[in-house]
Amino acid sequence: MKRVQIPAVVYGPDPGSCRLLACVYRLLTRPVRNSMAGLGFRLRPFLAGAIFTVFVFYLTGVSFRPTQVVDLTSRRNEDRLPLIQSKDGRVNVSSPLIFIGGIPRSGTTLMRAMLDAHTEVRCGEETRVIPRILGLRSAWKKSEREWKRLQEAGVVDEVINSGVSAFIIQIIAGHGAPAKRYCNKDPFTLKSTEYLSEIFPNSKFIFMIRDGRATVHSIISRKVTITGFDLSSYRQCLERWNAGISMMYEQCASVGPTKCKMVHYEELVLHPEREMRQILEFLDLPWDDRVLHHEMLVGKKIALSKTERSTDQIVKPVNLDALTKWVGAIPDDVVQDMASIAPMLSTLGYDPHANPPNYGKPDDIVIKKTNDVRENGQEWYKKAVAVVNDPERVDKPHNYRRDVGQVQQVDNENVVKAPRAQRVVDNLYNN
Known part of the structure; x- marks a missing residue:
C-alpha cells in the first residue's frame, strides 16, 4: 500500500x-x-x-512601537471609512446593502428567493442574530440609566455604531457565497430601519406588506412562534400584527421612498414581472429574467434552511393558493370587529370588511404556474418534503383533489379543479 x-x-x-x-x-x-x-x-x-x-x-509578538489611537470620528468621512475583511474581499459601511423585512409570514422569504435568483445578489437564509444585536442596542438606548453608564465608561455612540456595523457586515458577508450585492432577510430588522439607515448610509430597504388577516392565519396555522403572539387567539394576534406593522410603517416612511420601498405581497404574486422590474430599478440592479423563475434555482444558487417555516413553500413557483387560505378560518366575532382590531388594514389599502377580498386579476404566467402546482401536486410535495426537517408541516397535495372531477378541459388544456372554497376565490380574479 x-x-x-x-x-x-x-x-x-x-x-x-x-x-x-x-x-x-x-x-x-x-x-x-x-x-x-x-x-x-x-x-x-x-x-x-x-x-x-x-x-x-x-x-x-510583543511590540515596542507606541500605541496608536484610532480616531472614531473618521467614520463620518466616507473616504476614510474603515474597511472590514469578508470572504470575498473588502466590504465597508458605505456598501449598498439590501435589507428585506416585515412581519413574519408576509412574503419576506419569497422576496429574498426572487432576489437570490438575480446574478448579482446574494441574500441567503435568515441569520437570526442581526435582529438580536439591533434589539440589544435598542434596549440600551431606551434605558436612561444603562445608557448613562455606557457613556461614562466611554462606550459612546461612535463606539457602539462601529461595533454593531462591523458585526452586521461580517454576518451578512460571511454566512454565504460572495456576491456583488449583499442582501439580508431577517423580518424584524425593519423595526430598526432608521438606525440601519444611519450606520449604512447607502443601504436600501424592502418592506413587505401583506393582508394582516392572511399573515395572522399563516402564523397560527403553521404554528410560527413569535414573541408576544398568542397562537390560540386570532384577536390578540391581529392586535400584535397591527402594533408591529405600524412601527415598521413609521420607520419606513421616516427614511423616505428613496431608501425604503413598500411592496405588497399580493401585488408581487399577481403581477411578479411588473413588481420585480420596479424593485430592481429601486435597487439600481439590471433586469434579470431569472427572478421570475426562482423555483428553478432552489438548491443551486438559492440556499435554503431546513428550519425556516417558509422553506417548503418557496420551492414552488409563484402561485395564487396562499392568497386567501384565511377566508372562513377567522372567528365571526373577530371578523365583525376587524376594522377596530386592525386599523392598519385600511391604512395599507385593504378593505377590513371584504371577506373574501378581491386583490385583483393575476397575470397569465401566474395562472399557468398555479395550474402546474395543482396538477402536479405530488411532485411539488416531494420537493417540499426534501428541503425541510419536519415533513408533517408540509401541506398535503390531496387538498387540491377533494372535489369530484379533478381534471377539466379549459381551452384544450387540462386544469385541476381546486376545492370549492378556493374556486370561489378564483372566480373573483377571473371576473
Whole structure:
C-alpha cells in the first residue's frame, strides 16, 4: 500500500528561523575549555540569555512601537471609512446593502428567493442574530440609566455604531457565497430601519406588506412562534400584527421612498414581472429574467434552511393558493370587529370588511404556474418534503383533489379543479 504523507500545519513563526536561533544558542552555551577561557568566551552565557530573551519576545509578538489611537470620528468621512475583511474581499459601511423585512409570514422569504435568483445578489437564509444585536442596542438606548453608564465608561455612540456595523457586515458577508450585492432577510430588522439607515448610509430597504388577516392565519396555522403572539387567539394576534406593522410603517416612511420601498405581497404574486422590474430599478440592479423563475434555482444558487417555516413553500413557483387560505378560518366575532382590531388594514389599502377580498386579476404566467402546482401536486410535495426537517408541516397535495372531477378541459388544456372554497376565490380574479 502506498503511504501518503500528510503535511503538518504549523502555526506561528517560520520554523526555519527557529532552528537557526536554536543552533546559535547551542553554540553559545557549550562548555568552555580552560585554554579558551578568554573574556569573549566567558560572555557567551550572557549573550545566550540575551538571544533567548529576544526570541521569547519574538514568539509572543510583543511590540515596542507606541500605541496608536484610532480616531472614531473618521467614520463620518466616507473616504476614510474603515474597511472590514469578508470572504470575498473588502466590504465597508458605505456598501449598498439590501435589507428585506416585515412581519413574519408576509412574503419576506419569497422576496429574498426572487432576489437570490438575480446574478448579482446574494441574500441567503435568515441569520437570526442581526435582529438580536439591533434589539440589544435598542434596549440600551431606551434605558436612561444603562445608557448613562455606557457613556461614562466611554462606550459612546461612535463606539457602539462601529461595533454593531462591523458585526452586521461580517454576518451578512460571511454566512454565504460572495456576491456583488449583499442582501439580508431577517423580518424584524425593519423595526430598526432608521438606525440601519444611519450606520449604512447607502443601504436600501424592502418592506413587505401583506393582508394582516392572511399573515395572522399563516402564523397560527403553521404554528410560527413569535414573541408576544398568542397562537390560540386570532384577536390578540391581529392586535400584535397591527402594533408591529405600524412601527415598521413609521420607520419606513421616516427614511423616505428613496431608501425604503413598500411592496405588497399580493401585488408581487399577481403581477411578479411588473413588481420585480420596479424593485430592481429601486435597487439600481439590471433586469434579470431569472427572478421570475426562482423555483428553478432552489438548491443551486438559492440556499435554503431546513428550519425556516417558509422553506417548503418557496420551492414552488409563484402561485395564487396562499392568497386567501384565511377566508372562513377567522372567528365571526373577530371578523365583525376587524376594522377596530386592525386599523392598519385600511391604512395599507385593504378593505377590513371584504371577506373574501378581491386583490385583483393575476397575470397569465401566474395562472399557468398555479395550474402546474395543482396538477402536479405530488411532485411539488416531494420537493417540499426534501428541503425541510419536519415533513408533517408540509401541506398535503390531496387538498387540491377533494372535489369530484379533478381534471377539466379549459381551452384544450387540462386544469385541476381546486376545492370549492378556493374556486370561489378564483372566480373573483377571473371576473
